[in-house]
Amino acid sequence: MLGGAAVHFSLAASFFTEVRPVGPVGDDFGAAEFEVLERRGVLTDDIERVAGGAKSFFWRGRYEFDLNVAHTEDTQLGVFGEFEPKLSEASRQAETLFLANIQPDLQRQVRAQCTAGRFSALDSMNLWIDTAKDSLLAAIAEVDCLIVNDAEIRQLTGEPNLARAARAVMELGPRAVVAKQGEYGAALFTEDGFFALPGFPLEEVRDPTGAGDSFAGGFVGYLDSQEGEIDEACLRRAMGYGTVLASFNVEQFGTERVAALTREEIDERFAALHAMTRFEPLPIS
Amino acid sequence: MLGGAAVHFSLAASFFTEVRPVGPVGDDFGAAEFEVLERRGVLTDDIERVAGGAKSFFWRGRYEFDLNVAHTEDTQLGVFGEFEPKLSEASRQAETLFLANIQPDLQRQVRAQCTAGRFSALDSMNLWIDTAKDSLLAAIAEVDCLIVNDAEIRQLTGEPNLARAARAVMELGPRAVVAKQGEYGAALFTEDGFFALPGFPLEEVRDPTGAGDSFAGGFVGYLDSQEGEIDEACLRRAMGYGTVLASFNVEQFGTERVAALTREEIDERFAALHAMTRFEPLPIS
Numbered sequence: 412m413l414g415g416a417a418v419h420f421s422l423a424a425s426f427f428t429e430v431r432p433v434g435p436v437g438d439d440f441g442a443a444e445f446e447v448l449e450r451r452g453v454l455t456d457d458i459e460r461v462a463g464g465a466k467s468f469f470w471r472g473r474y475e476f477d478l479n480v481a482h483t484e485d486t487q488l489g490v491f492g493e494f495e496p497k498l499s500e501a502s503r504q505a506e507t508l509f510l511a512n513i514q515p516d517l518q519r520q521v522r523a524q525c526t527a528g529r530f531s532a533l534d535s536m537n538l539w540i541d542t543a544k545d546s547l548l549a550a551i552a553e554v555d556c557l558i559v560n561d562a563e564i565r566q567l568t569g570e571p572n573l574a575r576a577a578r579a580v581m582e583l584g585p586r587a588v589v590a591k592q593g594e595y596g597a598a599l600f601t602e603d604g605f606f607a608l609p610g611f612p613l614e615e616v617r618d619p620t621g622a623g624d625s626f627a628g629g630f631v632g633y634l635d636s637q638e639g640e641i642d643e644a645c646l647r648r649a650m651g652y653g654t655v656l657a658s659f660n661v662e663q664f665g666t667e668r669v670a671a672l673t674r675e676e677i678d679e680r681f682a683a684l685h686a687m688t689r690f691e692p693l694p695i696s
Numbered sequence: 697m698l699g700g701a702a703v704h705f706s707l708a709a710s711f712f713t714e715v716r717p718v719g720p721v722g723d724d725f726g727a728a729e730f731e732v733l734e735r736r737g738v739l740t741d742d743i744e745r746v747a748g749g750a751k752s753f754f755w756r757g758r759y760e761f762d763l764n765v766a767h768t769e770d771t772q773l774g775v776f777g778e779f780e781p782k783l784s785e786a787s788r789q790a791e792t793l794f795l796a797n798i799q800p801d802l803q804r805q806v807r808a809q810c811t812a813g814r815f816s817a818l819d820s821m822n823l824w825i826d827t828a829k830d831s832l833l834a835a836i837a838e839v840d841c842l843i844v845n846d847a848e849i850r851q852l853t854g855e856p857n858l859a860r861a862a863r864a865v866m867e868l869g870p871r872a873v874v875a876k877q878g879e880y881g882a883a884l885f886t887e888d889g890f891f892a893l894p895g896f897p898l899e900e901v902r903d904p905t906g907a908g909d910s911f912a913g914g915f916v917g918y919l920d921s922q923e924g925e926i927d928e929a930c931l932r933r934a935m936g937y938g939t940v941l942a943s944f945n946v947e948q949f950g951t952e953r954v955a956a957l958t959r960e961e962i963d964e965r966f967a968a969l970h971a972m973t974r975f976e977p978l979p980i981s
Contacts, residue, residue, distance in 0.1 A: 477847070595881075605897045609883060614860050635745065688893075690936055
């Protein structure tokens with residue numbers, strides 16, 4: 412079914428700002444798929460339709476008992492195998508850039524074409540740490556924020572302690588590191604300190620696929636909507652919106668839930684998340 | 697080295713209230729070990745010294761790369777193999793009871809001797825779910841709060857979704873369920889809702905052994921120090937103190953760090969934890 416990092420990210424970010432996904436699709440990505448994006452106001456001009464029968468990127472996997480561990484069963488690069496990004500002028504001028512998980516050389520090509528950047532973030536995965544580490548380190552050095560799973564921060568830096576691993580990433584260039592932790596939530600490391608939110612508790616979780624990209628969409632989309640400095644308070648609110656968008660995404664399969672979401676539902680859950688994480692530090696008697 | 701649930705719990709709780717650990721020790725638990733407890737004001741009258749050369753309970757294990765997974769290498773019940781708890785009158789009158797992880801029939805024997813209870817909590821582990829489930833379920837039904845690892849809540853209830861699993865536990869009797877999540881922190885489920893805190897971020901983690909019991913000591917010890925109703929706000933603050941005590945415990949091996957801790961350090965870290973988990977839900981522009 413319809414999925415993929417760019418799709419999940421775009422739908423989540425569309426509640427906050429104008430989104431222009433960049434990437435190739437095959438003949439199997441047709442009018443119905445475009446409509447899911449366009450109904451949410453996503454601008455699809457930079458989606459490159461590759462003719463000639465090649466297929467869109469494809470992933471299939473399964474999850475363990477508690478849904479915290481995913482096992483990949485099949486990955487087909489399809490049209491991504493030959494992709495050379497050429498951004499439209501509108502995309503080149505974007506103030507905010509999210510480089511979704513793909514070969515880091517491709518991420519760098521996109522990054523190099525975006526010159527007006529105010530905030531940029533990057534996702535990656537263990538595959539690229541294993542097979543393209545130098546290129547990945549160069550890509551990370553060129554962004555403001557790394558958003559990856561906590562185990563990948565450890566693997567990337569060879570440092571088992573997450574706080575030290577995050578500091579090592581910041582020494583490469585980024586001023587913020589977001590460690591995604593599945594159902595446990597996400598943690599934010601910056602020069603100014605540490606912040607963490609739990610995953611929003613849900614009694615119905617159908618499909619964790621795309622949760623990380625939905626998180627990034629809520630996080631980066633919210634930041635793009637904010638004028639003025641992206642400071643610690645702003646990043647913390649963005650963590651909240653990321654958490655909320657990820658939580659909606661997992662309630663149904665594929666894009667079903669987020670495609671049908673409303674802004675009111677987002678604001679309601681954001682307020683609930685705030686209430687669930689507050690405590691009053693009264694002195695003990 | 698010196699350790700064990702009762703020791704870690706007692707040292708952590710000693711910063712908040714009077715603590716009377718109940719349990720047997722062998723000849724290997726001597727003046728030096730008693731002194732670690734007594735220097736923190738722990739009342740040792742209910743520690744039963746078993747003569748005749750039997751050894752104290754012993755555990756040895758190792759941790760994986762990221763310290764989140766422990767592997768047991770050796771467990772020796774020692775004097776616990778024959779233990780029959782006989783509580784002093786002072787212990788029977790205790791308002792607050794923590795049943796540390798041990799065979800659930802023993803937990804029930806202690807529970808039955810405490811009649812004045814205002815708040816009781818219980819820890820357990822996968823071993824007892826596998827080998828003594830009926831007795832464990834009966835023990836859980838007799839306490840106000842279950843404090844276990846999140847995977848154990850899932851295993852106990854056969855429910856992969858943690859929120860549903862916690863609700864299933866509350867249907868057995870407890871009005872609160874604390875899911876310990878290692879470095880990810882801990883979550884609190886009650887009838888009134890959900891609350892979660894991340895683990896306190898540390899750049900130096902030497903030994904996770906006893907972190908769960910130190911958490912329970914901070915949590916239960918704080919609750920005992922509070923007069924009036926143990927409401928949601930009170931439980932949330934207790935989660936904060938549990939988190940803080942667990943974080944100190946892992947900074948050094950065994951009991952070293954908590955035995956040398958001060959109340960000022962606890963309060964300082966509690967305030968830092970509060971600051972690390974706050975965000976301001978301003979409306980987006």
